[in-house]
Structure formats: structure tokens, C-alpha cells
Amino acid sequence: MAVSLGPNASSAGRRRADLLFQAVALVVLAVALGALAVLVGTVWRDGANRLDWQFLTSFPSRRAESAGIYHAIVGSLYVIALTAAMALPVGVAAATYLEEYGGRSRLARFIELNIANLAAVPSIIYGLLGLGLFVRTMAMGRSVLAGAATLALLALPVVILSTREALRTVPSSIREGSYALGATKWQTIWHQVLPMAVPGILTGLILALSRAIGETAPLITIGALTYIPFAPDSIWSAFTVLPIQIFNWVSRPQAAFKDNAAAGILVLLALLLTMNAIAIVLRDRYQRKGRP
């Protein structure tokens, strides 16, 4: 590659250009991070006043001042717990197969390519899949179960990818030591490899779930309702979740409902922050443990 410096490129001029370039890059970064601050600031300004005990414990209402978000919080937690219960075992099993058994077979590589592609499929497409498969064909209706199954499919690629990474960090000497003691392959995986990978797997799971808990489009597509005056009490209940309730309030023309939306966003962000904090703590413990 030819580096043309130009005929008049004086050394001082080039150094000035270098500094200028660096300054521009820093400004761009500052603007992007500043936008994040403005976003949080705007939501806080609009929603902080609405955020009180009444808001957290009330059901939706036609009047913005007496509306609350209790049903949506319970709905979100319900759906996410079920999503985790479905995505974790299947995801870990799939990752274990690909990492410990699959090797470099052509089929394993095809599955890998497929997972990488699934991770980039728009979430609303998963919603259409959930609508066609779970809601209609399997006749689950617009239930918590159908919503969680849809989000579990959405979370699966992330769980698989992060579990594989966690399995890869387990040193092979652990496996060899276990084999040397006469353990079978599965005994080695179950008693040695997986326990060592647990913090990494959990970190990945939480990251996948924190993406799922913010998802709106796939749940709207499967027909989760926007007006539910009760909290779900079984996996067959109709339900709504925080993002859908927020979307519902944003879509109304009255300003008072927009403030409710902002307060709802604060609740959602607090939930996300908590989940990410747990993930960071886990990763921290994991890294310290991983070091010999």
C-alpha cells in the first residue's frame, strides 16, 4: 500500500492535521455519549414526578393520574422467568453439543452459521413466527406461555453463543484429568466442565434476558394486549409487559400519558440496570476465579 504524503506536506502541517483528526473523533464520541445523557435526562425530567408508590401498585386507567404499572411489572417478570426456564436448558444443551461433541463436522458448522444468522434476524420476524406457530398452530392463544416461548427463541442464539464462550475458557487439562480418573465424557462435562462455566453461562443468560425484557415488537405481533386491567396469574393468562404499556401510553395524544410513559421507562431502565449489575458482579467473580 502506497502512503502518499503529498508534495507540500510539511511535518508541522501533518502533525496539526493529526491533532485535528483526533479532536474531531473525540467530539463525535462526546456527542454520542452526550446524547445518551440527554436521553436519560429527558426521561427523568418527564417521568420522575409520576413515579410514586401509587404508580407502582395501580392498574391501568382512563385517567392518566390514577393509572399505574403494577400489571405490566408482574407481566414482564412472569414472561422473563418463563423465558429463562425455556431458553437456559435448551441453549446450554445446544452449546454443549457444539463445543464438546460437534467438533468440526460439516453439520456442526452448518448449525453454527445458522445460529449466527438467527442472531441477526429482526425481532418482529420472531413475532410472526410466534403468531403462526405458538398462538395459532399450537393453540396457545395470546398467553404468557406463547409470549415466553417466542422470546425464548429470540434469546436462544445469545445464550448459545455466550455458553460456548464460557465452555471454551475451561482449560482442557480439567477434562483430561477427569478422563484419566476414568470418568466418561458426560460425567466429565456434568461434574467438571459445566460447573466451572456456570458464572459465564449465567452472565450470558442475564444479558440475553435483559434484551428480551425490553422487546416490544414480537409481543405486539403475537397479540399481547395493550389494555389489561389485571396481573397474569397463570401461564395461560392474557398479559401485557412494561414496553407494551409504555408504547401504549406514548401513542396517546395527551401529555399526561406521555409522562406516564416516561415513568414507565424509568421503571424499565431500573430493572435493566439491576439485571446488568448482577451480570457484572458474576463476570467479575468469574474472571477472578478463572485466573490460576
Place this chain on the structure above:
Amino acid sequence: MSLRRGERAIEALLFLCALASVGTTAGIIVVLAVETFAFFGEVSIVEFLTGTEWTPLFATKHFGVLPLLLGTTVVSVIALVVAVPTGLLSAIYLSEYAPERVRRVVKPVLEILAGVPTVVYGYFALTFVTPLLQQWLPGLSGFNALSPGIVMGLMILPLVSSLSEDAMRAVPRGLREGAYALGATRMQTALQVVVPAAFSGITAAVILAASRAIGETMIVAIAAGQQPRFTANPFVPIETMTAYIVQVSLGDTPQGTLEYRTIFAVGMLLFLMTFALNLLSSWLRARFREEYN
């Protein structure tokens, strides 16, 4: 003996779970294809792909998807115009200039931008960015393509930045040292050696960002409006493919009707577009990895 059979059974079970991912892809294709074929039994595929009027919910129905396609394109292009230069600049800075301490702070904060739920971005676009833009552009409607486009750019910036940075950091040190030895500054090295060397990796990042922008739903459903117009004007309300699917899903459209099938036909088009972009992106990334490993 039974121990070995148990081992086999477990391996088979794990394999089935791995196959579930292939099943998901197959499920997506089958569900979309079944309803799409039914849709094209009633509407000509030529009208769908070339018509410039989209009014399936009106009394006089037209099924030309071009207005939705153009709406999606306009918003995505605006998002890329915002995200590509800024994402590339921050990638160059983080890869070639930033001290390790700065990188370790800035990268996770940038990642937060990607982790914010899209419904939050929608709120931000509608209640903050649009009013702000209206002060400078008095002709701007309350719903428009510009504001969600800009906000979407902010959302995909971390994707462009972190994937491009990965590509640049994979460029061998020797190339940089060669440029320095010839008297090049860091900027000249970055722009004339590192970026061209990482070009296929950077292109892969941009393509993946485009795919993300095309499939993004809530920002446009909230802030772009629900008026499928065949226009490239970013100041007026439009509708994207994803926003249309949301609009129909919010209503109570019974299964088996033509309106119900339109969302699968639009979904199929969306899936094919993003699928092609994702494949192209992973192909480019694989090629880039081969170049330097």
C-alpha cells in the same frame, strides 16, 4: 454397557437441542411461506412488488408494497448517514489513538447505547428530537422519517463502532510500523493503511448495521407515523414495513383474512432482505478473517 448407552442417549438429546436452532429457521420460513403463498393466491405478485399504493385496510384496497419499502429505505439511509461516519471515527479513535484506560471506560458506555430498549428510543425521538428539529425546520411534521432515522443512527452506532474496531485491531502491527517508518503520522496510518486493510471487515459491520436498521420496529412505529406514502421526503409522515406489521397486529384482524396475510407477505420481504444482508456480512467477515489468520 448401559453406561455407554446412557452416554449415547445424552449426546442425542444435546444434538436435538442444537438442531432446535435449525428448526427455528425452518419454522420462520414455513410460517412466512404458507401465509405468503395464500396471499399471492389473491393478489398478483407483480402488483405487490411494483405498485405504489398501499391501502389494504381501506375500502378500495391496493397492495403495492413500494411505499413501505421506500419508507424503510429512507429511515435506514438516514440512520446509516448518522451511524457510519461517527461509528467509523470512534472506531479509528478507539483502535488507533485511545489509551487503554480511555478504551476501557468508553467502550462499555457505548455498549449501553445498544442496550437501551427501542421503545425508549421511540419516546426520545417523538418527545425530544422531533420538537427540537421543528425549531430549526418549521415544515417538519410531528411524525416524520428524519427524527426516528437520526435516533436509530444513535442506536446502531455502537454496532458499527465495535465491529469496525475489531476489524482494525485485527490488522497486523507490521503494516502500521511500516507506515510509521516511512514517516506517516497516526492519521495517515489510520486512514491510508489500517482502514483500507480492514475494509472488508468494516463493510461487514456497515451491512450488519443496515440489516439492523431495516428490521428496527419500535422507533419508527412510534415516531414515523402510519401513512404509507410513496415519497422520499423525510419531513412528512411515512410508514415502514415493520411499523405496518405493528399497526395491523394492534388491531384485531381475524386469522385467514387478506389483511392478516399482508403482514406475513411484508414479513417475508423483510426476512429475505435482512437474511441476504446478514449472509453477505458473515461472508465478508469470514473472508476478512482468512486474510489475516
